[in-house]
Amino acid sequence: MTKEATVLFDAPGPRARARNRLLTAVSAVVLLAIFGALVWRFNDKGQFAGELWNPFLKWTVWREMILPGLGSTLKAAAVAAVLAMLFGIVFGLGRLSDHWWVRIPAGAVVEFFRAIPLLILIFLMFFVPNKISPSIAGSQFGTLQRVLVDDFFALFGVKINAGTVIVPAFAAVVFGLVLYNGSVLAEVVRAGVLSIPKGQSEAAYSIGLRKNGVMRLVLLPQAIRVMMPAIVSQLVVLLKDTALGFIIAYSELLNAGFNLIPANYHNNKIQAGIVIAVVYIAINMSVSRFATWLEGRSRRNRKTSGTTLGTGTGAPPAPGMSVTQQTAGGSGVAPA
Amino acid sequence: MFDFTAFFDHFDEILDGFWATIRLAAASAVLSLIIGTLLASFRVSPVPVLRSFGTGYVNVVRNTPLTLVLLLCAQGLNDTLHLTFSENSSTTYYWWAVLGLSGYTGAFVCETLRSGINTVPLGQAEAARSIGLTFTQSLRMIILPQAFRSVIAPMGSILIAMIKNTTVAAAASYAEVALVSKTLLDAPTFTGGAIPLFIGVAVGFMILILPTGFFFGWLAKRMAVAR
Numbered sequence: 001m002t003k004e005a006t007v008l009f010d011a012p013g014p015r016a017r018a019r020n021r022l023l024t025a026v027s028a029v030v031l032l033a034i035f036g037a038l039v040w041r042f043n044d045k046g047q048f049a050g051e052l053w054n055p056f057l058k059w060t061v062w063r064e065m066i067l068p069g070l071g072s073t074l075k076a077a078a079v080a081a082v083l084a085m086l087f088g089i090v091f092g093l094g095r096l097s098d099h100w101w102v103r104i105p106a107g108a109v110v111e112f113f114r115a116i117p118l119l120i121l122i123f124l125m126f127f128v129p130n131k132i133s134p135s136i137a138g139s140q141f142g143t144l145q146r147v148l149v150d151d152f153f154a155l156f157g158v159k160i161n162a163g164t165v166i167v168p169a170f171a172a173v174v175f176g177l178v179l180y181n182g183s184v185l186a187e188v189v190r191a192g193v194l195s196i197p198k199g200q201s202e203a204a205y206s207i208g209l210r211k212n213g214v215m216r217l218v219l220l221p222q223a224i225r226v227m228m229p230a231i232v233s234q235l236v237v238l239l240k241d242t243a244l245g246f247i248i249a250y251s252e253l254l255n256a257g258f259n260l261i262p263a264n265y266h267n268n269k270i271q272a273g274i275v276i277a278v279v280y281i282a283i284n285m286s287v288s289r290f291a292t293w294l295e296g297r298s299r300r301n302r303k304t305s306g307t308t309l310g311t312g313t314g315a316p317p318a319p320g321m322s323v324t325q326q327t328a329g330g331s332g333v334a335p336a
Numbered sequence: 337m338f339d340f341t342a343f344f345d346h347f348d349e350i351l352d353g354f355w356a357t358i359r360l361a362a363a364s365a366v367l368s369l370i371i372g373t374l375l376a377s378f379r380v381s382p383v384p385v386l387r388s389f390g391t392g393y394v395n396v397v398r399n400t401p402l403t404l405v406l407l408l409c410a411q412g413l414n415d416t417l418h419l420t421f422s423e424n425s426s427t428t429y430y431w432w433a434v435l436g437l438s439g440y441t442g443a444f445v446c447e448t449l450r451s452g453i454n455t456v457p458l459g460q461a462e463a464a465r466s467i468g469l470t471f472t473q474s475l476r477m478i479i480l481p482q483a484f485r486s487v488i489a490p491m492g493s494i495l496i497a498m499i500k501n502t503t504v505a506a507a508a509s510y511a512e513v514a515l516v517s518k519t520l521l522d523a524p525t526f527t528g529g530a531i532p533l534f535i536g537v538a539v540g541f542m543i544l545i546l547p548t549g550f551f552f553g554w555l556a557k558r559m560a561v562a563r
Contacts (some may be wrong), residue, residue: 006380006458006461007453007454007456007457007458007460007461007479008380008453008461008471008475008479009382009471010465012382016382020382020383023381023382023383023386024383024384024385027383027385027386027389028385031385031389041417041419042417045416045417045418047416047417112538115538115541115542115545115546115549116500116538116541116542117500117501117502117503117514117541118500118503119503119504119506119514120503120514120517120534120537120538120541123514123517123518123521123534124534127518127521127522127530128521128530128531128534131521131526131527131528131530132527132530132531134527135527236399240399240400240401240402241401242401243401243402243403243404244401244403244504246403246407246507247403247504247506247507247514247518254401254403254404254407257404258404258407258411267416269407269411269412269415269416270408270412270413270416270417273404273407273408273412276404277396277400277404277408280399280400280401280404281395281396281399281400284399285395285399288399
């Protein structure tokens with residue numbers, strides 16, 4: 001970057017090089033000073049004490065606290081990812097339907113769940129069934145509620161006890177993640193299908209395929225290649241969002257790091273937080289790398305006539321905007 | 337099930353919660369733009385130290401859950417290291433929530449700005465230099481106007497995601513609307529008001545978010561660069 005011209009800077013001459021060297025020195029000093037001040041503060045408050053850091057060198061701490069937490073995080077993320085994908089395909093294709101009575105409700109659901117904060121959705125799933133189920137149990141829908149819970153939601157550990165539905169934290173996190181990420185993925189699916197040039201479907205219709213065949217044999221196989229990087233980077237978002245389970249006391253990685261370990265080892269919250277952050281960063285960066293690799297491969301390998309959606313357009317497309325409007329795509333991962 | 341009296345009994349608390357959400361969102365919007373612009377200028381600067389600092393910061397923060405960032409701010413930096421903003425606990429938690437949320441959102445703002453600069457073709461800069469514009473002139477008249485226009489839509493999405501993310505400050509001891517709702521819902525007597533509360537909170541967020549989304553969508557279309 002320093003040798004050649006970029007959009008902003010010409011190739012530096014002798015004076016520019018001297019100035020850059022000076023700026024390098026000054027900025028290094030400033031950054032080191034900030035870092036030094038933080039280290040001094042750490043030392044001042046006794047945060048370098050061995051007893052605060054030693055727990056992370058013990059295998060028992062990893063075996064009994066961090067790894068089970070990581071397991072719960074990955075379990076919630078995996079279940080939610082599969083269900084969100086299903087939700088996304090159903091509602092994404094629903095929004096593309098020719099029938100208004102499918103298109104409009106599907107669109108309303110997708111826009112609604114994208115406009116509500118995920119934490120509020122998790123609260124909805126966690127608290128509300130418990131509060132309203134007794135009055136449903138007394139009404140004519142009581143049997144329906146019991147059958148639904150016993151035969152379907154029991155899969156996620158939801159229980160019904162004398163008419164009161166109890167949703168465990170795991171199920172609440174999963175359902176919340178599915179509603180929100182499913183809606184984002186629905187928009188990705190829609191954008192993916194819309195990115196295939198019109199000539200493809202026209203050609204498919206002209207050889208006599210029906211709607212179903214056009215979608216299943218021509219549009220979707222090409223759209224999936226286009227969507228893949230965007231889907232994988234949405235999964236990073238989903239994985240990060242499992243940490244919201246902390247707030248409703250789901251025993252995931254963040255809970256292990258911020259409640260379990262500090263309670264047992266001299267309240268070492270900063271140290272535990274740093275170690276947990278490293279675990280999250282390692283996992284998320286490898287998944288992001290995979291998404292970037294997929295994007296590069298999909299761009300090189302022209303088996304689709306659509307334009308590959310980026311691995312992250314900075315943020316998930318907001319309500320009222322479409323995925324394709326997001327022109328300035330970097331290699332960003334969405335913040336939500 | 338749709339007992340709105342329980343909801344309206346606590347209406348003042350819920351409105352206070354929304355007011356806290358708006359204060360947090362407004363301060364974070366300004367601060368995250370500043371942090372993001374600063375980081376973006378680091379990442380495109382010709383100074384290697386600043387460039388690697390920017391890259392490191394963005395990669396670390398973007399891959400950390402926001403809940404963890406806010407918890408480290410509130411319980412780590414504030415409670416453990418005693419780096420407080422004020423003696424008053426609600427003020428200091430507010431500023432740590434603002435700082436944590438802005439530091440997190442700033443990483444995304446930085447990436448968007450940087451990719452906006454990258455959408456400007458090199459030929460534009462070369463043409464600017466060849467007609468004798470200086471660095472600041474080409475930045476001000478050629479590059480930034482084009483870069484800004486292409487980042488309007490993604491910026492709108494980041495702003496909206498940030499507004500929704502203010503709810504996560506519930507983990508960082510800041511009493512915004514999610515924490516108010518959780519406190520209400522934790523009470524076993526609050527049964528009939530649960531659905532009205534959810535509807536109220538949902539409508540509140542839609543009032544904040546939908547106009548923002550439509551505004552940025554409209555602006556992006558209006559300001560699009562014809563290339």
